[in-house]
Amino acid sequence: MEKAEVLEDEYQHLFLKPLLNASTLLITFQGEAEALTVSINEQGEMKKVSPPQTSNLTFxxxxxxxxxxxxxxxxxxxxxxxxxxxxxxxxRALLKLEAILWLTNGFFQRILKN
Incomplete structure (x- = not known):
């Protein structure tokens, strides 16, 4: 499984850490041909995972x-x-994801390339 840090530097750490609580956020993106599921844990680690039965958010x-x-x-x-x-x-999960996307400015690019 691919793993990357959401919290790359001190600046991001200040703003993102309060968004990352004790539960893992599971997000599934379902396109026409394939699905991508990522998890973001409380340490700010994000990784691709097998599609779970339920996600916090599904797009x-x-x-x-x-x-x-x-x-x-x-x-x-x-x-x-x-x-x-x-x-x-x-x-609530939608607002959290939108804040993470905004604060990381294209962070997910690295996950998609792997």
Whole structure:
């Protein structure tokens, strides 16, 4: 399994650490052809995992737009408002993920390349 640190430097540590609580956040991105599931734990480690039976958040949509989202090229809020991306999960988990995406500025690029 691929593993990377969300908390890369002191600056990110100050803002991201409060978002990472004792439970692991499981996120599944489901495109037309394949799915990607990542987990983010309380230490800020993120890794690809086998798709679980349930995730905290599951996104359904166009694979190209999901990749643009993970690269930081388009905002999660924009995709949801335009109807391009459907979300299943709690609002709290959605806000947490949006904050992580915003603060890491395309962090998910490294996970997708591996």
């Amino acid at each position: 359904y949509g166009n694979q190209t737009e999901i990749i643009d989202l993970l690269h930081g090229d388009i905002s999660l809020q924009h995709l949801i408002q335009s109807g391009s991306l459907k979300v299943k999960g709690s609002f």
